Amino acid sequence: MRNLVLFGPPGAGKGTQSEFLVNHYNLVHLSTGDVFRYNIKSGTELGHLAQSYMDQGKLVPDEVTISMLKAEVEKHSEAEGFIFDGFPRTTAQAEALDAFLMSRGHSIESMLSLEVEESELKKRLLARSVTSGRADDADEAVIQNRINVYHAETAPVADFYKALGKFKSIDGLGSVEEITTRLVQAIG
Numbered sequence: 001m002r003n004l005v006l007f008g009p010p011g012a013g014k015g016t017q018s019e020f021l022v023n024h025y026n027l028v029h030l031s032t033g034d035v036f037r038y039n040i041k042s043g044t045e046l047g048h049l050a051q052s053y054m055d056q057g058k059l060v061p062d063e064v065t066i067s068m069l070k071a072e073v074e075k076h077s078e079a080e081g082f083i084f085d086g087f088p089r090t091t092a093q094a095e096a097l098d099a100f101l102m103s104r105g106h107s108i109e110s111m112l113s114l115e116v117e118e119s120e121l122k123k124r125l126l127a128r129s130v131t132s133g134r135a136d137d138a139d140e141a142v143i144q145n146r147i148n149v150y151h152a153e154t155a156p157v158a159d160f161y162k163a164l165g166k167f168k169s170i171d172g173l174g175s176v177e178e179i180t181t182r183l184v185q186a187i188g
Protein backbone atom coordinates (compact mmCIF):
# COMPACT_ATOMS: atom_id res chain seq x y z
CA MET A 1 0.00 0.00 0.00
CA ARG A 2 1.22 3.47 -0.89
CA ASN A 3 0.03 6.22 1.46
CA LEU A 4 1.16 9.76 0.78
CA VAL A 5 0.50 12.99 2.67
CA LEU A 6 0.30 16.04 0.41
CA PHE A 7 1.15 18.93 2.69
CA GLY A 8 1.33 22.70 2.45
CA PRO A 9 -0.54 25.91 3.29
CA PRO A 10 -3.93 26.79 1.79
CA GLY A 11 -3.44 27.63 -1.89
CA ALA A 12 -0.22 25.61 -2.25
CA GLY A 13 -1.78 23.40 -4.95
CA LYS A 14 -2.58 20.22 -2.98
CA GLY A 15 -5.96 19.65 -4.63
CA THR A 16 -4.70 20.39 -8.15
CA GLN A 17 -1.72 18.06 -7.82
CA SER A 18 -3.79 15.31 -6.17
CA GLU A 19 -5.93 15.05 -9.30
CA PHE A 20 -2.93 13.94 -11.35
CA LEU A 21 -1.28 11.80 -8.69
CA VAL A 22 -4.34 9.69 -7.87
CA ASN A 23 -4.62 8.65 -11.53
CA HIS A 24 -0.90 8.15 -12.01
CA TYR A 25 -0.46 5.93 -8.93
CA ASN A 26 -4.02 4.53 -8.75
CA LEU A 27 -4.69 5.93 -5.29
CA VAL A 28 -7.77 7.25 -3.52
CA HIS A 29 -7.86 11.02 -2.97
CA LEU A 30 -8.96 11.84 0.55
CA SER A 31 -9.41 15.57 1.13
CA THR A 32 -10.89 16.35 4.54
CA GLY A 33 -11.93 19.81 3.30
CA ASP A 34 -13.86 18.18 0.42
CA VAL A 35 -15.56 15.74 2.80
CA PHE A 36 -16.60 18.59 5.11
CA ARG A 37 -17.93 20.62 2.14
CA TYR A 38 -19.89 17.59 0.90
CA ASN A 39 -21.43 17.23 4.37
CA ILE A 40 -22.35 20.92 4.45
CA LYS A 41 -24.04 20.61 1.06
CA SER A 42 -25.90 17.49 2.16
CA GLY A 43 -27.05 19.18 5.36
CA THR A 44 -25.66 16.54 7.73
CA GLU A 45 -24.98 17.08 11.41
CA LEU A 46 -21.23 16.85 10.71
CA GLY A 47 -21.57 19.53 8.02
CA HIS A 48 -23.46 21.78 10.38
CA LEU A 49 -20.75 21.42 13.02
CA ALA A 50 -17.87 21.93 10.57
CA GLN A 51 -19.32 24.99 8.88
CA SER A 52 -18.91 27.40 11.80
CA TYR A 53 -15.19 26.59 11.99
CA MET A 54 -14.63 26.66 8.24
CA ASP A 55 -16.37 30.02 7.82
CA GLN A 56 -13.86 31.54 10.23
CA GLY A 57 -10.84 29.75 8.79
CA LYS A 58 -10.40 27.74 12.01
CA LEU A 59 -9.68 24.03 12.28
CA VAL A 60 -12.54 21.65 12.91
CA PRO A 61 -11.81 19.95 16.29
CA ASP A 62 -9.43 16.97 16.14
CA GLU A 63 -11.86 14.46 17.61
CA VAL A 64 -14.47 15.12 14.92
CA THR A 65 -11.93 15.28 12.09
CA ILE A 66 -10.07 12.11 13.10
CA SER A 67 -13.20 9.96 13.39
CA MET A 68 -14.46 11.27 10.04
CA LEU A 69 -11.09 10.46 8.42
CA LYS A 70 -11.08 6.92 9.80
CA ALA A 71 -14.61 6.33 8.49
CA GLU A 72 -13.55 7.56 5.02
CA VAL A 73 -10.52 5.24 4.94
CA GLU A 74 -12.72 2.31 5.98
CA LYS A 75 -15.07 3.01 3.07
CA HIS A 76 -12.22 2.11 0.67
CA SER A 77 -11.11 -1.34 1.78
CA GLU A 78 -9.95 -2.19 -1.76
CA ALA A 79 -7.74 0.91 -2.14
CA GLU A 80 -4.13 0.48 -3.23
CA GLY A 81 -3.30 3.54 -1.16
CA PHE A 82 -4.37 7.07 -0.32
CA ILE A 83 -3.34 10.63 -0.94
CA PHE A 84 -4.20 12.50 2.22
CA ASP A 85 -4.85 16.12 1.25
CA GLY A 86 -5.42 18.61 4.06
CA PHE A 87 -4.89 15.94 6.72
CA PRO A 88 -3.12 15.70 9.14
CA ARG A 89 -3.29 19.37 10.11
CA THR A 90 -2.25 18.98 13.76
CA THR A 91 0.31 16.81 15.49
CA ALA A 92 -2.54 14.98 17.27
CA GLN A 93 -4.03 14.14 13.86
CA ALA A 94 -0.64 12.88 12.63
CA GLU A 95 -0.26 10.64 15.68
CA ALA A 96 -3.81 9.32 15.28
CA LEU A 97 -3.26 8.60 11.58
CA ASP A 98 -0.04 6.77 12.33
CA ALA A 99 -1.66 4.59 15.00
CA PHE A 100 -4.71 3.94 12.81
CA LEU A 101 -2.66 2.89 9.78
CA MET A 102 -0.35 0.79 11.94
CA SER A 103 -3.34 -1.08 13.40
CA ARG A 104 -4.19 -2.04 9.81
CA GLY A 105 -0.60 -3.03 9.01
CA HIS A 106 0.11 0.11 6.95
CA SER A 107 2.01 3.37 7.26
CA ILE A 108 2.68 6.71 5.58
CA GLU A 109 5.35 6.38 2.90
CA SER A 110 6.19 10.08 2.70
CA MET A 111 4.99 13.61 3.30
CA LEU A 112 5.34 15.82 0.23
CA SER A 113 5.38 19.45 1.29
CA LEU A 114 4.55 22.09 -1.35
CA GLU A 115 6.43 25.28 -0.48
CA VAL A 116 4.84 28.56 -1.65
CA GLU A 117 5.38 32.06 -0.27
CA GLU A 118 2.55 33.86 1.49
CA SER A 119 1.91 36.64 -1.04
CA GLU A 120 1.50 34.04 -3.81
CA LEU A 121 -0.90 31.98 -1.65
CA LYS A 122 -3.17 34.99 -1.11
CA LYS A 123 -3.18 35.78 -4.84
CA ARG A 124 -4.04 32.17 -5.73
CA LEU A 125 -6.85 31.86 -3.17
CA LEU A 126 -8.52 35.11 -4.24
CA ALA A 127 -8.28 34.05 -7.89
CA ARG A 128 -9.67 30.60 -7.00
CA SER A 129 -12.68 32.13 -5.19
CA VAL A 130 -14.08 33.21 -8.56
CA THR A 131 -14.52 29.60 -9.67
CA SER A 132 -14.55 27.66 -6.38
CA GLY A 133 -17.50 29.55 -4.93
CA ARG A 134 -15.83 29.04 -1.55
CA ALA A 135 -16.62 31.82 0.92
CA ASP A 136 -13.36 31.09 2.77
CA ASP A 137 -11.38 31.87 -0.43
CA ALA A 138 -13.15 35.19 -1.08
CA ASP A 139 -12.57 36.96 2.23
CA GLU A 140 -9.07 38.36 2.87
CA ALA A 141 -9.47 38.24 6.65
CA VAL A 142 -10.46 34.56 6.54
CA ILE A 143 -7.54 33.80 4.18
CA GLN A 144 -5.15 35.47 6.63
CA ASN A 145 -6.64 33.49 9.49
CA ARG A 146 -6.19 30.21 7.58
CA ILE A 147 -2.54 31.09 6.91
CA ASN A 148 -2.01 32.01 10.58
CA VAL A 149 -3.60 28.74 11.71
CA TYR A 150 -1.34 26.91 9.27
CA HIS A 151 1.79 28.44 10.83
CA ALA A 152 0.63 27.94 14.43
CA GLU A 153 -0.98 24.49 14.30
CA THR A 154 -0.18 22.77 11.02
CA ALA A 155 3.44 23.62 10.16
CA PRO A 156 4.69 21.64 13.24
CA VAL A 157 3.26 18.46 11.66
CA ALA A 158 6.27 18.54 9.30
CA ASP A 159 8.53 17.87 12.30
CA PHE A 160 6.61 14.68 13.02
CA TYR A 161 7.47 13.28 9.56
CA LYS A 162 11.00 14.76 9.57
CA ALA A 163 11.71 12.76 12.72
CA LEU A 164 10.62 9.63 10.84
CA GLY A 165 12.79 10.55 7.81
CA LYS A 166 9.66 10.80 5.63
CA PHE A 167 9.56 14.54 4.88
CA LYS A 168 10.18 15.81 1.33
CA SER A 169 10.15 19.48 0.43
CA ILE A 170 8.90 20.46 -3.05
CA ASP A 171 9.14 23.89 -4.68
CA GLY A 172 5.48 24.78 -5.27
CA LEU A 173 6.14 27.67 -7.67
CA GLY A 174 5.91 27.12 -11.42
CA SER A 175 3.47 25.60 -13.88
CA VAL A 176 1.15 22.79 -12.75
CA GLU A 177 3.14 20.37 -14.97
CA GLU A 178 6.51 21.45 -13.56
CA ILE A 179 5.31 20.88 -10.02
CA THR A 180 3.81 17.50 -10.95
CA THR A 181 7.19 16.43 -12.38
CA ARG A 182 8.93 17.42 -9.13
CA LEU A 183 6.39 15.42 -7.11
CA VAL A 184 6.75 12.30 -9.27
CA GLN A 185 10.54 12.51 -8.93
CA ALA A 186 10.26 12.88 -5.17
CA ILE A 187 7.83 9.97 -4.84
CA GLY A 188 10.22 7.81 -6.85
Ligand code: AMP
Pocket residue numbers: 010032033034036053054055057058059060061065085086087088089090093136146
Ligand atom coordinates in the same frame (compact mmCIF):
# COMPACT_ATOMS: atom_id res chain seq x y z
P1 AMP B 1 -9.24 22.83 2.74
O1 AMP B 1 -10.25 22.38 1.74
O2 AMP B 1 -8.16 21.79 2.98
O3 AMP B 1 -8.68 24.19 2.43
O4 AMP B 1 -10.01 22.96 4.14
C1 AMP B 1 -11.05 23.90 4.31
C2 AMP B 1 -11.40 24.01 5.78
O5 AMP B 1 -11.87 22.73 6.26
C3 AMP B 1 -10.26 24.36 6.72
O6 AMP B 1 -10.02 25.76 6.76
C4 AMP B 1 -10.76 23.80 8.04
O7 AMP B 1 -11.75 24.64 8.60
C5 AMP B 1 -11.46 22.51 7.60
N1 AMP B 1 -10.51 21.38 7.59
C6 AMP B 1 -10.09 20.67 6.51
N2 AMP B 1 -9.24 19.70 6.86
C7 AMP B 1 -9.11 19.78 8.22
C8 AMP B 1 -8.35 19.06 9.18
N3 AMP B 1 -7.52 18.07 8.85
N4 AMP B 1 -8.47 19.44 10.49
C9 AMP B 1 -9.30 20.42 10.85
N5 AMP B 1 -10.02 21.16 10.00
C10 AMP B 1 -9.94 20.85 8.69
